Amino acid sequence: MSILDARKDAILRAVIEDHIETAEPVGSEALSHRLRLGVSPATIRNEMAALEDLGFLSHPHTSAGRVPTDHGYRLYVDAVLREARLTPQERARARRPVSVLTEGPVRMAEEAARTLASVTDYASVVSPPRPGRLLFKHVHFIPFRSTQVLAVIVTNAGVTEGKVLDLGEPLDAEDLDRLSRMVSRRLDGRLLGDITDELLAEVVAEAAWQQRVIQALAAWLRRYLPVVQRRVFVDGTANILKQPEFADARTAQPVLVALEEAEIFTDLLRQESARQVWVTIGTENRAIALHGCSIVAATYGGRDHPAGALAIVGPTRMKYGKAIAMVRYLAHGLTAALEDSA
Amino acid sequence: MSILDARKDAILRAVIEDHIETAEPVGSEALSHRLRLGVSPATIRNEMAALEDLGFLSHPHTSAGRVPTDHGYRLYVDAVLREARLTPQERARARRPVSVLTEGPVRMAEEAARTLASVTDYASVVSPPRPGRLLFKHVHFIPFRSTQVLAVIVTNAGVTEGKVLDLGEPLDAEDLDRLSRMVSRRLDGRLLGDITDELLAEVVAEAAWQQRVIQALAAWLRRYLPVVQRRVFVDGTANILKQPEFADARTAQPVLVALEEAEIFTDLLRQESARQVWVTIGTENRAIALHGCSIVAATYGGRDHPAGALAIVGPTRMKYGKAIAMVRYLAHGLTAALEDSA
């Protein structure tokens, strides 16, 4: 299973789990009690020294116990960790469903962030399903003031967004109705992401009698799809301050700033869409502000073409087992919710 | 102007402004340098003792300088303070407009929160214009799956929200169109808040041939209007940690929690709609978590019937002059933006 022999494995696990529990360096004495291996503290010290040479543990100072390094956590997560089981209570709290249909996909994401934060006691980040993965159903052009048109796009997840298009000249309501029907018919059932410039060009050509509206809509769609994705919901940032490693505001502040600048996460949530759940530990994070944090993330909404992502942000000293289980569970929940509305 | 004589006034102001600057208790020596009144430190000590008796200053311990009390800040804000002028830079940063029409009222609020936080370096809270203050323009019922209808309400600020109504039986598209037109005609130009149960009942009666849709819509509106108002955008919470009084995470944590539980503010932002800008200092705040904070708030969108509110949350040791000016300025901006779209 691991690149270590069984005993080192056990010791690494014990050090990490003890440290996760207590936030303190853990010493050989304490360990020999904890894991009933029938070996003396001295032996454990030898093993720990070896683990330190291998780069999995470190030493705050000579007379202190051991602390896991980022590499130690990495090995632990990859090879040692057994994913935790969620308690029925945890499941129940995460199951509270938000109907995508009645509340909309954005509210769904917002609510998921709240749930994730409150269940795990860490900070959470959730991106709403990206519009590109939604199914186009209708577009409705609604006259709005004299020279403006409100374009409402309806998808399988309800209304995605309305947009006022200014056309600079008055319009005929009948024409708009006709246009609405025509465009709706042409695009019905497509993924918004599959609505390419060529397709739009075809539609534009067909609607020759309403060039302005249709071109404004096309322009909007082209810009709209990539932009909306940037929106991300963050919750539970105050939980960061509960962690002893962030007891000093000066250390916590950059983390909170990074969380507020949610843009950082759009990268993150996009980059590894392949795997279903992934963990980024400490200095593995691109953002320097998060070098003391770990991120447990997952995508939801289809394995090959994920619709969105969710993540937990906590200290590297994180309860990975629970975190991973929770993230996976909620991701399944969101995927199911989206599929229900498909 | 004040209940104090001119010198006490000057001393109170000097103590407060010095303390706001430095976050340290201020002593008589330092003051006599600061304000060139030609009086000795001893005199200032006497005056400060008097101000302490009056409850405007306090004493961390015998050998420390004076610190303003909440009452001191209150007097300062009410009677002593001169509102600060915004620099051209500050104005420029707060003027960056978000078009209500193209981005929608919710984005407008979100963006305002971001601006307010970044300009003031405090935390900010902004509630979007409450739907009740928006003008109804149209409703469109759009067929959605077999037994469902998507109701889209269009207001002067664009699409407010779409809602899927499940009716349990199939519907006719023609009927829905007819219904859309009828309801739109009946409600056109009303404030959403003026759409009373009686009015809805009339409309329901008139649309006898489509009882289910219309009643579902009426039920939704009744619940929708009060609920959506709860939504509030918070930003700049990380700024709290910059303040020395919140250098310890244990003191900062409750504040951040209170900010995340934005519900607390819905009360606040509603309660004093009469005045245009108001300040709540320290223990004046209902939430105990905010007893170390002050809130500078304002409403926007019409004096008598405000549409929404915005606020700054910072330590009691806040730059009130700037804060008040900034909040007022941004409130004007939002009011103007809403009026443009009316």
Add this chain to the structure above:
DNA sequence: TGTTAGCACTCGTGCGTAGTGAGTGCTAAC
């Protein structure tokens, strides 16, 4: 060869003491 007991050593932590200085309140003189 791996394990263990023994032991010296390191170093962070807690604590009591002393010194320092900013700032006060009081008193008496102006």
Add this chain to the structure above:
DNA sequence: GTTAGCACTCACTACGCACGAGTGCTAACA
């Protein structure tokens, strides 16, 4: 009413010291 003088208070800092948790090393043992 104002001010100089002065004793007093008390947070803050530094220093020294003892304590103890935990280590690394060595030598003996299975």
